Amino acid sequence: MKLPLIASNLLLIAALGAAAAGAQSRSQLRFCIASDPKTFNPLLVDDDPGETIRYLTGGVLVRLNRASQQLEPGLASTWRVSKGGNSIEFTLRPNLRFSDGTPFSVDDVAYTMRQLMDPALHSPSGDAFRAGNGQVISRVIGKDRISLTFSVPIVGLDKLFDQVAIMSAKSPAKEMAVLGSYYVAEDKAGSYLVLKRNPNYWKHDAHGQPLPYIDSIRVDIQQNRDIEMLRFSRGEIDFINSLNAEYYDKLVAQSPRTAIDAGVGLDAEQLWFNQVPNSPMPAYKKAWFTSAAFRKAISASINREDLARLAFRGHARPAVSWISPANKFWFNAKLTAHPFNQKAALESLAQEGFKMRNGTLYDREGHTVEFSVITNAGNKYRERMATLIQQDLAGIGVRLNVVTLDFPSLIERITRTFNYESCLLGLINNDLDPDTQMSAWLSSGANHAWNPMQKTAATAWEAEIDRLMHLQASTIDEKKRKQAVDRVQEIAWQQEPLIFLVNKNALSAISPNLRNVLPVVLRPQVYWNIDQLALDTKGVYNR
C-alpha cells in the first residue's frame, strides 16, 4: 500500500520539477536595439543591430567564449588548423537540421564559404578571409568532414569562424533558415522583432534539456537611451547591454544588484590631427599637426584622469594604446598613459619655437595657436570631453573651437573632403585580434585616420608600422606576432598620431529575474551565453 503512495509522490515531485524546469522555458526575454538591422543575410551584416540578430540566430562552426576568450566547439565538434596556417579542417556534428528542418551538411559549409569569398560581397567578415588572391578550396573529406584551404596563411584563422554564420545551400527560406538558438519569427520594421527558439537547435544542457531555456525574445527598436532606461526601471525590458554612466550611477543608488560594471572595455576614445597634405588648411597649421612634438605637447596638456572622472563619471580609465588592457594577450603592458604635465608641454613647445604671450600661445611665425575639433553631435560623452579638453588647452594658451556635427557630415569631412583640423571620435573594437585593425594602421589603409590611403608612407615611423603590421599578418607564430604588435603600440605611443584618451568601462543593467548571466567586456556583453540564460519569475538573481 505504501509503495503506490511513494511512487505517486515521486511522480508528483518529478512532475513538479519538470513543470518548474519547463516553466523556466515558458518565457520571453525583452531588450532593445537602437535601429533596425540592415539585413538578415549573416554574410552582409556590418551594423550593431545586424550583429545582434546574427549572434542570436546564426549557427557557427566554432564559438568564442566571451568569458574565457577561448574557442569552443559549435557546429563543428573538432577542428584543426594546419601548421602553415592556410588550411583548416572541421568535423561537423552529425544529424543537425536548420530551423526549417532542412538537413545540415558539409555542402552548406562549402556553400557559405563560396558566398563569403565572392569579391563582390564586401563584408567585414568576408574581407577578413580575403588575404592573398581571395580564393578558398573546399574539400569534402568524409560525410561530416571538410577542409578549407586558402592561398596564403591567415592569422587567427579558427577564431574568424566565430563571425561566420552557416547558411543553407538548399533551404527555400534562404538566410532565414538558421542553425542558431533562435530564428526570426516576426519583423515589424522600425518597431520590433520577435525571435523564437529554434526547435532544431543542437545544444542540450548537462541534464539533457534542450537549449535555449527562454522560449522567445522580443527585440524592440528604441533609439532613445532615456526611454530604454525608463523601460528597464519599469521592468518592461530585461537588460540593457550597454549602459551610460549616469544611468549606471542612478541604478547603483536604486538597486545595486541590477547595475554591472564588467571593468574596462575594449573601446577607446581618441583625438587626432589632420595630416593629409592636400587638405584645405593653412600651411602653418599643417606644420603644427605633422610635428610629433606638437602632438605630444597637446597630449601632455590633456588631463585624462579628469576626462574619465567627469565625462564618464569615473567609469573609464586613461587610455594607453589602441589596444585596451582588457585585451590581455595583445595589450603592451609596458606602456603607461601619458601623464598630465602642462609645464613639460610648454617647455617642449618652446623648443619648437612656440611662445606664450599674455596667456596666448603663438608659433614661431606669430600665428595664434587656434584650431577646431569636430565630433559627432548627440554624443554627450564626446561633447563633455571636447569641453574639458578645451579648458585644458586654454591652460597652455591654445584656443580650441568645439564643433559638433551630424554624423554623415563628419564622415564626409574625415574621409572625402578632409576639411577639418582635428577630430574626436571613438574606436570600437569588436575583435581581440589586432589584424582586424590593418586598415587603420597601414598607411595605405582607408581608415588610416590622420592621413588615409597614402601611396607611400609619408614618414619613416609610418613605414615601420606598415612593415610590422604586414609581418604580424604573415605569420601564425603568436610570439612573433605579439612582438610586432607590441612594437607598433610603442611607436604609436611615441609619435601619437592618435592621442588616446580613455577606455570606457563595459556597463550594463540586468534584471534580477535573469539567471545564469555573466557580463563580460567582449560583445555581446550580457547575452553572449544566450542559450543558457533563463528568466526566473521568483526574482532570484544568479551570477
Next chain:
Amino acid sequence: MRLAPGFGVDEEELDSRLSAESVQSIREAHSQVESFPVFYARSITKLLHGDFGYSQTLHEPVRQLLVERFPETLKSVALGLAVGWATGLSLALLAVMSRSVFIDVTASLIASLLLCIPAAVIALLFLLAQAPGRMVVGLIVFPKIYHYAHNLLQQCASLPHVQTARAKGLGTFQVILRHILPIAAPQLCALAGVSVSIAFAATIPVEVLCDIPGIGQLAWKAALGRDLELLVNLTILITLITLLANAAGEMADHPLQRGEA
C-alpha cells in the same frame, strides 16, 4: 539634400575590418547618383505607376512604410489638433469674455510655460507618468493656438458693436456666437489650416522621443540617413496635406465672407 554635406557617405566606410577594395566599392556605389532632372523625372514616372521607391535607411519599399506609418501619425495629429483647439480656443474665449485679470494671466502663463518647455522634456514627463505620448502633440499645438486666438478674439471683443451688444445685455454665449466668432472666423480658418502644418511638425520630435512608429519618426530617420527617395515622398505627402488643409480653410472662409456681405 543632394547639395548638403554628408550625402552619399556611409558609416560603413569607417569599419576598419573592411579591405580597401570594399571601402572603394562602397564609395563608388554611393557616388552613382543620377543627375537632378533625371532623378526627378524617374521618380515622378514611378510615382504615377504607384512605385514610391525603396528606402535605403529602413530597407523596405517606401509605399509599404507610408501605408504602415501614416495612420499612426494621423491619429497623433487628429488628437493633437483636437486637444490643441479645444483647450486653446476655450481658454482664449474664457480669458477674453471673463475679463478677469487672474484668468488671463493664468492662461497666458500656462501657454507660455508649454511653449518654453522643450518637447523632449514634455515627452519624458509623459513617459514617466505613463500617459499616451500622442497627447504631447496637443500640448505643443495648444499654446500657439491660444496666443493667436486670444489676440484675434481680444481684437474682435473690443469692437464697438460687440461692446454695444454686451451693454444691451446680450448673453456671453450669444455675443461669442453672433458677433465675435463670425468676425474672427476668416483668420481662425486660416489658423486652422496652418495648425495642421504645426501639428505635423510637432509629430517629428514627439514620435522620435516617444517611439511612435509614424511618418514623423520616418522623416527624422530619412533626414539623418540622407535617404533621398524616402524624403522626397514624405515631402510630397506633407506638402499635399498642407495644401489641402489650407485650401479647406479657405473654402470654409468663403461662405462666411459671403455671409457677411
Next chain:
Amino acid sequence: MKCIRVSAIVFLSVLSLACLFADFLAPAPYAQQFRDEPNASASRQHLLGTDDLGRDRFSRLLYGTRVSLLLAPAAALIASVLAALVGGIAGFAGGRLQSSVMAATDLFLSLPWLFLLITVRALLPLNTTPVTSVIITFALLGCLGWAAAARVICSSVRSLCSSDMILLARASGSGGFRLLCRHILPNVKPVLAAQFWISVPVFILTEANLGILGLGVAEPMPSWGSLLRELESFSALSSQPWQFAPIVLLVVTVSCFHLALRKQELWA
C-alpha cells in the same frame, strides 16, 4: 492690474541690468570648471549648483540670458516683419498674386529646412566664433519662421480690405503702399504680436536643438537653450530641482514681456 504690469516692467529691467553687468554679478566666469565639484547642489558658493563639468550654473544662466534675450527677440522680429510683408502684400493684392504667394508659403512650410541648415554649417568656417555662429543661427531662424503667420495675416488683410474703414481710406485718395502700411498693417498687430511671442521661446529651443547640426551656440558659451538641453534626460528630471531655473526664467521673462506690453484698455 497696474501693479502686475509695473512688476513685469521692474522684473525685465532688473533682468536686463543683471545681463549687462553679468561680468560683475557672476560669481565665476561661465567657462570656469570647478572640477572637484561636478553636479554640486545649490550652495552659497554656487547658488544654482554646478553642472556635469563643475561650471557654476548661476553664472552660466546670467551670461546665457544675455545671448538669448538679445538674439531671440531679434529673430522673432525678423520673422514677424517678413510675415507682415509677405502676408500683407499677398492679402492686399488679392487674386492670382495672393493664390501664388500662399501656394509658395505652403510649399515653404512643407520643405525640410534641415538640409539648408546643414549646408549653412558646411559653408561656415570651422573656426567661426561662438558669437558669429549664434547670430547666424538666429538670423536663419528668423528668415525661416515667417510662413505660418503669413497665412493668418493674409487672411486678416483680406478681411480688412473689404471693410468700411479701408473703403473710406481709398475714397479719401489713399492707395497702394500707403494704404497697406498706414491703414491695414497696423490692424493686424494682434496677429503679429502673437507671432512674435510664440517665436521667442520657440527660437530659443530650436537654437538649442540645432547644436546637433553644429549650429547654435558653441561651447563654452551658454544660452538658455543649451542650459535647457540639460533637462532632456530622465536622470535630470528627478535629481536636481535647481536645473529647472532656466525654464522658470524663460517662462517668467516671456510672460513679463507679454504683460508689460499689453494695452491698459484691454483689461477690465
